[in-house]
Amino acid sequence: MHTSIATVCLSGGLTQKLHACAAAGFDGVEIMDSDLTAAYESPEEIRALCARLGLRIEMFQPMRDVEGVDAETFADNLRRAEAKFEVMERLGAELLLLCSNVATATADDDELVAAQLAELADRAAARGIRIAYEALAWGRFVRDYRHAWRIVQLADRPNLGLCLDSFHILSLGLDPAPIEEIDGDRIFFLQLADAPEMELDVLSWSRHHRLFPGEGSFELPAFLGHVLRAGYRGPLSLEVFNDVFRQTDPVATARHAHRSLRWLADRAAVAGGWEQDRLEPLQPPRGVDFVEIAGEDLSDVDRLLQQLGFDFAGEHRSKRVRLWEAGEARIVLNEQHRGSEARLAGIGLRVDDAAAAVRRAGAIGASEAFRWTLEGEQRLRGVEAPDGTQFFWDDRAGRSWRDEFGGGERGAAGLRGWIDHVNVGAGWEHFDEAVLFATSVLGLTAETSSELPGPQGLVRSQVLRTPDGAVRLACNLAPPSAPEMPRHLAIRVEDAAATARLARARGLEFLPIPSNYYDDLEARFALGPERIGELRELGLLYDRDAHGSFVHFYTPTLGGVFLEIVERRGGYPGYGAANAPVRLAAQRG
Numbered sequence: 001m002h003t004s005i006a007t008v009c010l011s012g013g014l015t016q017k018l019h020a021c022a023a024a025g026f027d028g029v030e031i032m033d034s035d036l037t038a039a040y041e042s043p044e045e046i047r048a049l050c051a052r053l054g055l056r057i058e059m060f061q062p063m064r065d066v067e068g069v070d071a072e073t074f075a076d077n078l079r080r081a082e083a084k085f086e087v088m089e090r091l092g093a094e095l096l097l098l099c100s101n102v103a104t105a106t107a108d109d110d111e112l113v114a115a116q117l118a119e120l121a122d123r124a125a126a127r128g129i130r131i132a133y134e135a136l137a138w139g140r141f142v143r144d145y146r147h148a149w150r151i152v153q154l155a156d157r158p159n160l161g162l163c164l165d166s167f168h169i170l171s172l173g174l175d176p177a178p179i180e181e182i183d184g185d186r187i188f189f190l191q192l193a194d195a196p197e198m199e200l201d202v203l204s205w206s207r208h209h210r211l212f213p214g215e216g217s218f219e220l221p222a223f224l225g226h227v228l229r230a231g232y233r234g235p236l237s238l239e240v241f242n243d244v245f246r247q248t249d250p251v252a253t254a255r256h257a258h259r260s261l262r263w264l265a266d267r268a269a270v271a272g273g274w275e276q277d278r279l280e281p282l283q284p285p286r287g288v289d290f291v292e293i294a295g296e297d298l299s300d301v302d303r304l305l306q307q308l309g310f311d312f313a314g315e316h317r318s319k320r321v322r323l324w325e326a327g328e329a330r331i332v333l334n335e336q337h338r339g340s341e342a343r344l345a346g347i348g349l350r351v352d353d354a355a356a357a358v359r360r361a362g363a364i365g366a367s368e369a370f371r372w373t374l375e376g377e378q379r380l381r382g383v384e385a386p387d388g389t390q391f392f393w394d395d396r397a398g399r400s401w402r403d404e405f406g407g408g409e410r411g412a413a414g415l416r417g418w419i420d421h422v423n424v425g426a427g428w429e430h431f432d433e434a435v436l437f438a439t440s441v442l443g444l445t446a447e448t449s450s451e452l453p454g455p456q457g458l459v460r461s462q463v464l465r466t467p468d469g470a471v472r473l474a475c476n477l478a479p480p481s482a483p484e485m486p487r488h489l490a491i492r493v494e495d496a497a498a499t500a501r502l503a504r505a506r507g508l509e510f511l512p513i514p515s516n517y518y519d520d521l522e523a524r525f526a527l528g529p530e531r532i533g534e535l536r537e538l539g540l541l542y543d544r545d546a547h548g549s550f551v552h553f554y555t556p557t558l559g560g561v562f563l564e565i566v567e568r569r570g571g572y573p574g575y576g577a578a579n580a581p582v583r584l585a586a587q588r589g
């Protein structure tokens with residue numbers, strides 16, 4: 001696989017972008033003329049920089065709105081083209097991207113369009129330049145790649161072919177299967193972009209909301225399969241117009257972009273049954289082994305866990321680390337982090353083959369997590385998520401690392417629990433990347449995202465989980481005004497009311513819930529005075545759907561973390577989303 005990326009995906013000046021592309025491991029770039037025009041470096045200097053960085057200039061987009069116009073306009077377009085061919089020669093670029101005319105075309109006449117493209121191609125041929133014609137979804141007359149292919153066939157020039165762009169094809173709902181009927185040698189270039197489902201005009205959708213493969217709702221592995229089966233062997237090039245990626249660190253974005261291509265090539269290889277570009281198989285985790293909270297002084301978290309009914313399971317024999325347990329729920333408190341307040345720092349996952357998970361993560365470009373490990377201790381290996389949360393894999397069911405803890409008493413307090421879900425949060429600049437990380441590295445499945453009303457506006461929320469629900473992460477998009485939203489850990493218990501009563505008796509204060517909430521609850525579910533009275537007295541939240549019911553409560557926030565206790569009855573699949581506004585408002589105080 002040859003990888004390429006359009007410079008329009010990244011922020012910064014052209015030379016900065018090129019350095020970022022090279023550092024991320026791309027083999028080539030597509031350059032948009034606006035990037036070159038705004039650069040102080042000459043085309044020769046850009047060419048030399050690319051050569052030094054080991055980047056091929058795969059394609060250059062120097063002009064638009066060329067074909068389907070009257071004779072006078074076309075004559076001027078040819079003059080423009082000659083000037084741009086010269087720039088391409090200086091740049092060392094031999095493939096020119098020509099988008100279908102969106103503005104100046106006056107004739108819906110394939111013969112005329114083909115004749116004009118043929119003339120342009122002949123002039124380009126004299127300079128050794130090839131032209132890739134791309135149907136834009138909002139083209140004046142040419143919007144469908146099959147239409148563009150008919151025109152290219154009519155023009156019949158060896159140096160005129162197609163540029164296929166997944167966005168223009170899939171956004172219009174066009175069937176990608178007939179791509180296989182196109183002669184693969186005439187597909188000169190392939191641009192790849194994903195996108196979320198949206199009700200929006202296609203131009204705005206394309207210019208602002210494209211995503212890297214694996215982050216939206218397009219079936220890109222299947223799409224790529226069609227293109228490869230047509231015989232295309234050119235580079236896979238990302239062309240992602242997105243306001244977030246245009247504002248964030250280009251080095252980080254380029255790495256993120258490269259990871260998305262590795263993911264896509266692997267998925268296409270698996271679906272298509274070919275060996276090339278395969279990664280180690282994805283391993284959906286079997287469960288959560290532990291959750292780690294880190295900070296300088298976690299004594300208030302100790303108190304909280306004791307009040308909730310967790311057992312103190314011991315201190316680590318050589319590190320300032322403590323273990324608390326409630327049945328299958330294991331919480332590690334790590335005080336090796338000077339100067340930081342409590343935060344949710346890591347998650348241990350159980351998999352069948354931890355070494356294979358680490359290899360796959362490395363191949364896809366995830367950063368390995370660093371962890372102090374002393375002689376004789378189990379080495380936990382894992383990776384860092386885009387927001388810095390560490391994920392560790394263990395295939396020994398947690399027994400060996402737990403043996404490193406001593407001096408506690410397991411089973412004393414008697415609370416039985418499981419880690420139900422972990423809210424990992426993500427800043428606005430990491431959200432889409434966090435989704436790709438969870439699917440491509442952790443082997444989780446993304447559910448459709450939803451929006452929860454909060455006191456500072458809607459909070460975008462994305463659940464990532466295993467199909468069996470053994471591992472569930474909730475990723476909430478923090479608003480720019482509150483980038484450090486607290487994260488939380490939800491413990492599932494058999495009886496949330498009993499847990500709440502005991503915790504209250506041990507002095508735990510809950511997040512206060514407004515009385516209006518219980519009036520509303522009674523109106524919605526007619527639970528009866530006794531049940532409502534109990535919920536109100538204990539400060540519990542409630543939800544119900546066709547599958548079952550959900551009772552939960554929240555602890556106060558300690559530093560940057562809080563806990564939630566949940567009880568699921570029947571097959572209730574959700575997270576009490578209806579109660580999120582109450583919780584978010586209560587936490588705001």
Ligand SMILES: O=C(O)c1ccc(O)c(O)c1
Nearest residue numbers: 099134165191206207239
């Ligand atoms: O939005 C655009 O103008 C634009 C330009 C070049 C492309 O390849 C494309 O897909 C869109």
Ligand SMILES: [Mg+2]
Nearest residue numbers: 134165191239
């Ligand atoms: Mg394109």
